[in-house]
Amino acid sequence: MLKKVTVFGLFFALVPSVAWSEWQLNMNRGVTDTSASVYDLHMLVLYICIAISVVVFGVMFWSIFHHRKSKGFEAHQFHDSTSLEILWTVVPTIILVIILFPATTSLINSYDSEDSDIDIQVTGYQWKWRYKYIGEDLDYFSVHTTPADEIRNKATKNENYLLEVDRPLVLPINKKIRFLFTSNDVIHAWWVPAFALKKDAIPGFINEDWTRINEVGIYRGQCAELCGKDHGFMPIVVKAVTEEDYAIWLKQQKMLKQQEALASKQSWSKEQLMAKGEEIYNKNCAACHQPNGMGMAPVFPALKGSAVALGPIETHLDIIFNGKPGTAMSGYGEQLSSVEVAAVLTYERNAWGNDVGDMLSPADVDKLKGGK
């Protein structure tokens, strides 16, 4: 007994993560009518498949058990039967037609994205999502927030490990929401299992899909199409709230936006910018250029000692703002506020032994923005 306990104890000591895991076997029913119909279809086909296997394998194992040479069974020499061949062509055809009826209905339903209440443009970026509430002047990025220490096994992993973001997509329940998917760089796929909704976000294309959420809650998903290095680290979090809460949330977001605009008018000291810059850098830039600015040659160049970070401030700003065509560097002009651009630029020019010594104030960025 004692030995058994030690063995188990050892097992769990070696495997600390087991505490949060579960032996889930099947798909969830989800929280939309579409996901429920998908689930029902899945179960129907699953049962049909199990029934087919029971019959087919049943005959086979019965035969394996009885018709063996070791039991003295003599082979019966028959090798053709047109009626049997017709039978096992026709029966599967009938089964397939039975399955195709609900499948076709369900597909028709999922293509009906007319008459939406809310339209949201979802844009995939390497490696984050951008949500634009069409007609609401609200547009933000959603970046994963799982601490590097948890990923590197230096800290205990939290319950929502790899499934947490800084700003979730907030949606009201009982409204028809139409999504417009596109991408800024490579192909991504936006997937929330609870909605049974998965659609590719493709550069140059706009794909449509829709959902209507029935229950308040937080629903988590992940990018489903290999999109490069951090494909596993661009989760999706949807917070479904009541209509009233949604209206309040929208108002709050607009106020926050105004405050942000005011912040860029204030004067910022270099120390303030450096501190803010480090935070912004680690969130947006470190995935490729690395926290120590060393990059990953040759695709992701080092910033430490780089000609750009040490060169004219205008070129540096231009690359942060508009990206570098033909490379993995995308433009951050739309994604970062003026304060953030100023901060990250100042940080890159003065961190890791880079010592240009100059800085750019948010007001300057605003001015240049106006100029463009």
Next chain:
Amino acid sequence: MSTQATDMVHDEHDDHGPAKGIGRWLFSTNHKDIGTMYLVFSLVMLFIGGSMAFVVRAELFQPGLQLVEPEFFNQMITMHGLIMVFGAVMPAFVGLANWMLPMMIGAPDMALPRLNNLSFWLLPFAFTMMIGTLFMDGGGPNFGWTFYAPLSTTYAPPSVTFFIFAIHMMGASSIMGAINVIVTIMNMRAPGMTYFKMPMFCWTWLITAFLLIAVMPVLAGVVTMMLMDIHFGTAFFDAGGGGDPVLFQHVFWFFGHPEVYIMILPSFGVVSHVIPAFSRKKLFGYNSMVYAIIAIAILSFVVWAHHMFTVGMPFAGELFFMYTTMLIAIPTGVKIFNWISTMFRGSMTFETPMLYSIGFVILFTIGGLSGIMLALAPVDMVYQDTYFVVAHFHYVLVPGAIFGIFAAVYFWLPKWTGKMYDEGLAKLHFWVSFIGLNLTFFPMHFVGLAGMPRRIPDYPLQFADFNMVVSLGAFLFGASQLIFVYVLIKTLRSGEKAEQLPWDGAEGLEWTLPTPAPYHSFPTPPKVD
């Protein structure tokens, strides 16, 4: 002129053996030697590709990043797929075709021996180049074996160019091999052997060869378009230049779907030899088996976009590809029912080739059934790009292609080498493989349904338990292949002498040859009635 011709004919009647030294292999035009080289090459690739899967499973043993960086993880999954498809499975089938086709149709050799030599010797260079990319600046291909643009063009590491040329060489090799198969089968069958008297393995390979000739140029086309996009300023797949990233997927899967049948049809052929032999009964429904293969091959050209249900196709397209995909289930079902009817009321014994064939039928059926589930477009919105898909295609490819190859090797090894393998060890190889395989791939269905995307180096905690099981299964499955190598070495070094007909139920011209099979199979064609 006429004397010269007589001399040559005379020369061929001399019973000369293989050339001495390395020249035997470098300049070989002998179907058996080339077949052996293909098979050994594919075994080496199986271990290289397998060790990459080992890296992947070791990293996924627990949540968190432990062993490799995500960048290298992506290179591993990409190379694992490419090597297994183009390096392990396809060359193994060409090797089997080389060994068996002349022996089965009563020919002395393949029809185009020099082409045969070239098609093999392209491969080591192609794969050296492709594996070499791992050591280049920026690493090897990291965009998945499906290499979707623009991840594989604008955003690819510089080594992608070498990858493109390696693919071109593999494609050229496959096309040459396919031409050789077709010419051999069409022209060199023994007198009296009509198409509908041909062994099933020849039929399946004939159809496979046509598929190869039809789709390998499409693959060559798509990688050439990538090359142009990367180096010559075109914009086939670059939306910024008016191109279309989805076009890449259509062209790729127009190659890719027939490709999966290329990797399964020859196994169908092998199993159609092994099951009758150990059931001591003729193959049930030979004609309908042939028609089923032809139907599968034709249908395979009109189902490709079922790999792309989430790209946002129009409704009619989605419906079309859902229906055609479902249709494939019918001829595939016919094949399975025929195999089972062959076993039914036979007098079965269960030597290793038979065990592998029964394993093939069971596991391939499971993979086929999950294929029906995946064919349903509305549900595929959930399955797509999850581990459910990974489970599905490993269930059809590992037991399908690889078990088929094992069955073939154990079945014909006595004829090839003149020696008998160790039955006990071979059965051990089967059982450990069978358990390891199911432990690896069955739980993948569960994590896929629970929502785990494929191709991620790290995963949320709810998938931890099953991933650990999967990794343990994968290590077991990988280790069991060492038993296979040991069995092979033991057979060659100290196997007992095999009889001319080691399996009492086996039929076919190959068994009429002495054991081991002579260097030139049938100098004078046998008569078939």
